[in-house]
Amino acid sequence: MAQHHKTIQQQLALQILLADGLVKSVKQLQPSKVDCSEIAKLAAQLAHLLRSTARLVSSFTTAFYDRPLGAIFSNLSLNLERAQTLVRKCKQRSGIFRQVFAIATAADVRRVSNVLESSIADIRWLLSVFVPDDNAGVINPSLPPIASNDPVLAWVWSNIATVQHSTRLKDRVEAANSLGSLAGDSDRNKKMIVEEDGIPPLLKLLKDGASPESQIAAASTLLALATDEETIGSFVRSQAIPAIVQALNDSTSVVVRTNVINLVSKMAEIDSRVQEDFGRENVMRPIVTFLANDIVLDDVTYHFNSSLSFNKRKETATASPEQKLNLKISCARALWSLSKDSLSNSRKITETKALICLAKLIEHSTDETQELQINCLKTVTELASVAESNPELRRQVFKPNLPAARALLDQLLRVVNHEPNPKLVVPAITIIGSLARTFPAKETRILGPLVSKLDHEVTEIANESVITLTKFICPDNFNRVEHSNAILEFDGVPRVIGFLKSSENIKIQVLGVRLLCYLVLNVGGNSRVLEEGGVVSVIENGGRNVVAQCPDMKELVAKAVHHLNVFQGGGRMHRQGCVP
Numbered sequence: 001m002a003q004h005h006k007t008i009q010q011q012l013a014l015q016i017l018l019a020d021g022l023v024k025s026v027k028q029l030q031p032s033k034v035d036c037s038e039i040a041k042l043a044a045q046l047a048h049l050l051r052s053t054a055r056l057v058s059s060f061t062t063a064f065y066d067r068p069l070g071a072i073f074s075n076l077s078l079n080l081e082r083a084q085t086l087v088r089k090c091k092q093r094s095g096i097f098r099q100v101f102a103i104a105t106a107a108d109v110r111r112v113s114n115v116l117e118s119s120i121a122d123i124r125w126l127l128s129v130f131v132p133d134d135n136a137g138v139i140n141p142s143l144p145p146i147a148s149n150d151p152v153l154a155w156v157w158s159n160i161a162t163v164q165h166s167t168r169l170k171d172r173v174e175a176a177n178s179l180g181s182l183a184g185d186s187d188r189n190k191k192m193i194v195e196e197d198g199i200p201p202l203l204k205l206l207k208d209g210a211s212p213e214s215q216i217a218a219a220s221t222l223l224a225l226a227t228d229e230e231t232i233g234s235f236v237r238s239q240a241i242p243a244i245v246q247a248l249n250d251s252t253s254v255v256v257r258t259n260v261i262n263l264v265s266k267m268a269e270i271d272s273r274v275q276e277d278f279g280r281e282n283v284m285r286p287i288v289t290f291l292a293n294d295i296v297l298d299d300v301t302y303h304f305n306s307s308l309s310f311n312k313r314k315e316t317a318t319a320s321p322e323q324k325l326n327l328k329i330s331c332a333r334a335l336w337s338l339s340k341d342s343l344s345n346s347r348k349i350t351e352t353k354a355l356i357c358l359a360k361l362i363e364h365s366t367d368e369t370q371e372l373q374i375n376c377l378k379t380v381t382e383l384a385s386v387a388e389s390n391p392e393l394r395r396q397v398f399k400p401n402l403p404a405a406r407a408l409l410d411q412l413l414r415v416v417n418h419e420p421n422p423k424l425v426v427p428a429i430t431i432i433g434s435l436a437r438t439f440p441a442k443e444t445r446i447l448g449p450l451v452s453k454l455d456h457e458v459t460e461i462a463n464e465s466v467i468t469l470t471k472f473i474c475p476d477n478f479n480r481v482e483h484s485n486a487i488l489e490f491d492g493v494p495r496v497i498g499f500l501k502s503s504e505n506i507k508i509q510v511l512g513v514r515l516l517c518y519l520v521l522n523v524g525g526n527s528r529v530l531e532e533g534g535v536v537s538v539i540e541n542g543g544r545n546v547v548a549q550c551p552d553m554k555e556l557v558a559k560a561v562h563h564l565n566v567f568q569g570g571g572r573m574h575r576q577g578c579v580p
Helices: 002-027 037-059 067-092 095-130 151-165 169-185 187-195 199-208 212-225 229-237 240-250 254-270 273-280 284-292 321-339 343-350 354-363 370-388 391-398 403-418 422-434 447-452 459-473 480-489 492-501 506-523 528-532 535-549 551-578
Strands: 295-297 300-302
Touching: 002 037, 002 067, 037 067, 037 095, 067 095, 067 151, 095 151, 151 169, 151 187, 151 199, 169 187, 169 199, 169 212, 187 212, 187 229, 199 212, 199 240, 212 240, 212 254, 229 240, 229 254, 229 273, 240 254, 240 273, 240 284, 254 273, 254 284, 254 321, 273 321, 273 343, 284 321, 284 343, 284 354, 295 354, 321 343, 321 354, 321 370, 343 354, 343 370, 343 391, 354 370, 354 403, 370 391, 370 422, 391 403, 403 422, 403 447, 422 459, 447 459, 447 480, 447 492, 459 480, 459 492, 459 506, 480 492, 480 506, 492 506, 492 535, 506 528, 506 535, 506 551, 528 535, 535 551
Parallel strands: none
Antiparallel strands: 295 300
């Protein structure tokens, strides 16, 4: 910060020297030359204002917001140099050309005076922004000349400066809200706010926690700015992640928590790289804690579970049921965003009581809680997806004999069997598919509901059921034979055939043919159901189209057809030989 102030003071000193030098040069002109007294007067005013600016900068104990100052300096240097060039020309002219020169130069003097007046107005505007309560003798134009072609720039500068430096919290809140309004108007405004260093002051306002209103204003504006990876990169470089986590840990307002958690979600969704950054700051801990609050587990109502506890002030803010529900909805969405394709974050989430909490929240089905249920299912979907490719996590967290996993499975089956909303049913089926390798052969209550969904009127539900059943009987599943027999017992074959006939979509055809092929390869030698159901002709006919579109299915289809011909062909000959 000291170096920052030193650099600004050096720039100011240079401008003051240029202004003083201009005054001195004008005084050295002979009285008979062109009248440049107005230039000298303006240069003296500039030097005075620049010295006032230097005193202002030195009075700040925090980093000075210098973006408008830099732009003003750039113009001022050009204007002072232009004036100095004119004065030098006035010194050099003499003789018979003096009168002609005087006429021509009078217009130049007016032009130079105008640009110096513009620089004076710019600096006066700057002082008015930083000293709004003590601006005696300072004109406060609504728009500085430097921003005359782009009024938004002046508004951005003044609002950022107010957020960073104002001693009145009310003004800082209003300025933050103004930036949020500007950001909502256009992408160009968002980009301008970021480029003009608007993020650090907003983060400071969020982290300071002076009031819930100030934190809400800062979080809302940051949320409006977070629109692409480039902006998220600016957030990260501004140390946004530790500031956000600190604000989340320290806040006692449910509304503030909701806004901050929404910011976490949006950042993680836009740029997956910040997932690990948030994970290192352990943002999941407060999020899971807020999600778990007031949930009854084993006849105990958890108010910040002891296993999730962290340093917090006592919550003093009261919240309505709607606000508490919105917080939980945001928490579930954030856990979904943070866990997506992230093993480390998934581990940290499942090391808490998150899984049992998610199961409990999925259980309560009302119109008001449906969005919360959907977000909880999305979170579990991501956790299960990570576990599907990580056997250790799968065993540690989702093994069916574990209480949390058992409670979760109960709710997933309830959703599959009884919920009408596809937005709930589809992710529930997806989760079961991701965990297919964890279920023992004796777990018979899962496959029946899945088979029954093969002819569901909602295409997404039927498709997801086929994908999930395929995971139960694919070569990677140790219990594939037992699961295949169970599918046959639940009349799976005619339902799969009906599924194939229901659409000509090649993707659906691939799903159904693959499932039939696995069934054939697992139980084809022991089941008359496959022969009686006409599976051979279905695979042969459907397989031609599938192989033509998806060559990688050729080997699987050929194996299934061969398997059926060998076992069922032999069976037919044996039965025919026994006929009297």
